[in-house]
Amino acid sequence: MYETQYILLFLAGVLLTTGAWTDRATGFCAGAGVFVWLVIGFSSMALVAGDGAGGTDVYASxxxxxxxxxxxxxxxxxxxxxxxxxxxxxxEDAAALDPTQALDQSDTQTPQP
Incomplete structure (x- = not known):
């Protein structure tokens, strides 16, 4: 992985983290963020363990x-x-659409003779 790829992937991870915690497409950002941060982490670990065998351009820590x-x-x-x-x-939506509950509410609102 080259330095440019690593930087772009890191920026994508930062944007996904921002999206996951600010309620902007939370599900997608959280799910995609898991994989992006795992890829970044494993690429850094591979370089540390292999003494730069994957390339010397990536920051290994x-x-x-x-x-x-x-x-x-x-x-x-x-x-x-x-x-x-x-x-x-x-x-909650299913409970709100429950027909028996809707009938019970309408019965209490009708005037009794």
């Missing part, structure tokens, strides 16, 4: 690799929160 893995873990957590929120909203 064990600390950076673990920081990327930590960021990937945070994306997994954010994806879990997003999925939980979506399922909770679906349950």
């Amino acid at each position: 064990t600390a950076l690799a673990w920081l990327c893995f930590g960021n990937s873990a945070m994306h997994v957590i954010r994806l879990g929160i997003h999925i939980h929120d979506q399922l909770k909203d679906a349950d």
Whole structure:
């Protein structure tokens, strides 16, 4: 991986992190961020372990690799929160559309003779 590719991938990861935590396409940003940060982390680890066998242009740092893995873990957590929120909203929407509940509400609003 060349330096330009690494920088562009890192910028994509930063943008995905921003999107995941600011509610802009949260599900996509969180899911894609997991893979982007794992790729960055593994590429940094491969260079550290292989003494630059993958190329000398990429910044090789064990600390950076673990920081990327930590960021990937945070994306997994954010994806879990997003999925939980979506399922909770679906349950609330289903309860709102329950026909027996709608009939019960309409019966209490009609005047009794």
